[in-house]
Amino acid sequence: xxxxxxxxxxxxxxxxxxxxxxxxxxxxxxxxxxxxxxxxxxxxxxxxxxxxxxxxxxxxxxxxxxxxxxxxxxxxxxxxxxxxxxxxxxxxxxxxxxxxxxxxxxxxxxxxxxxxxxxxxxxxxxxxxxxxxxxxxxxxxxxxxxxxxxxxxxxxxxxxxxxxxxxxxxxxxxxxxxxxxxxxxxxxxxxxxxxxxx
Numbered sequence: 001x002x003x004x005x006x007x008x009x010x011x012x013x014x015x016x017x018x019x020x021x022x023x024x025x026x027x028x029x030x031x032x033x034x035x036x037x038x039x040x041x042x043x044x045x046x047x048x049x050x051x052x053x054x055x056x057x058x059x060x061x062x063x064x065x066x067x068x069x070x071x072x073x074x075x076x077x078x079x080x081x082x083x084x085x086x087x088x089x090x091x092x093x094x095x096x097x098x099x100x101x102x103x104x105x106x107x108x109x110x111x112x113x114x115x116x117x118x119x120x121x122x123x124x125x126x127x128x129x130x131x132x133x134x135x136x137x138x139x140x141x142x143x144x145x146x147x148x149x150x151x152x153x154x155x156x157x158x159x160x161x162x163x164x165x166x167x168x169x170x171x172x173x174x175x176x177x178x179x180x181x182x183x184x185x186x187x188x189x190x191x192x193x194x195x196x197x198x
Contacts, residue, residue, distance in 0.1 A: 023076075026064040035061030040073065055081065055088045065105035065112060072112055072124075074102030080114060080124070096129035097122055104142035108149050115139030121151065135165040143178040145185050146198055152178055157187045170194045 024035035031044030039052035040061045056075065063074035071083040079092030079100045091097055097114065104115035112124040113132065120134035136153025143150045149160040150168075152175025158165040173189035180186075183198040 023060045024062050024064065028064065028066055033064045035064065035073075037061075040064070053086075053088055055090065062102055063105040063115075065107050067107050067110070067112060072105055074105050074114070076101050080105075091124060091129065095127070097124075103139050106142040106144055106149070108144045109147075113142060113149060115142045115151065133163065133165070135167075141175050141178045141187075143180060143185065145180060150178060150185070152176075152187065168194070168196065 022034045022036055024033075026033045026035075028042075029044070031042055034041045034043070037060050038058065039050065039056050041048060041050045043049075055078070056073075059078050060076040061073055062076050063072075065072045069084060073081045073083055073088075075081065077100055079090060079097050080102050082089045082091060092100055097116075099116035099119035101117035102114055103117050106113045106115075110125075114122040114124060116122065116139060118137055119131075120137050121132040121139060123130050123132050134151060135158045136151065136155065138153050139151055140154065141150075141152035141157070145159070151158055151160070151165075154174045156172045157168040157170050157175045157178070159168060160166075168187060170187050170189055173191060175187055175189060177188040178185065179188065185196040185198075187194045187196070
């Protein structure tokens with residue numbers, strides 16, 4: 001969707017991944033990451049590299065975030081993985097992350113913020129996993145906009161100001177996604193998109 005030209009393009013990435021469907025998509029630097037069943041594909045400057053590590057066999061990659069040299073990968077069944085080079089380290093219930101279904105990832109101020117399907121938000125700093133206050137147990141989307149953390153859930157979207165969560169005016173609809181577009185935030189819902197200016 002090119003909002004400035006009021007234009008919708010379809011199939012712009014057709015043929016970019018070998019798997020028949022994509023579960024998540026994240027822009028990273030000058031490239032794009034595609035999550036899928038059993039792994040992910042990265043495409044940078046026309047070059048494509050696929051990753052299907054055995055740790056992700058039978059699982060769905062749901063989210064990406066990068067902090068320094070570590071790429072974090074959220075999954076539907078096995079929690080969170082920290083990837084350095086080709087090595088994967090799992091961060092799941094044994095490390096303190098109680099929900100193995102990671103729905104969204106975001107870096108805010110050097111902290112990895114993890115959204116889950118049923119246990120709200122969690123902060124990961126090094127080896128420490130700690131709960132964060134959250135207005136929804138189910139997190140459907142995360143974003144950082146003008147330094148503030150935003151969370152979406154089945155009954156709306158909120159922005160965090162200090163320690164307070166302030167609802168965004170989306171008519172309490174389910175948040176399906178959040179997109180930053182220059183100086184605006186788009187909150188996507190089943191019935192349409194809401195635009196918030198900076």
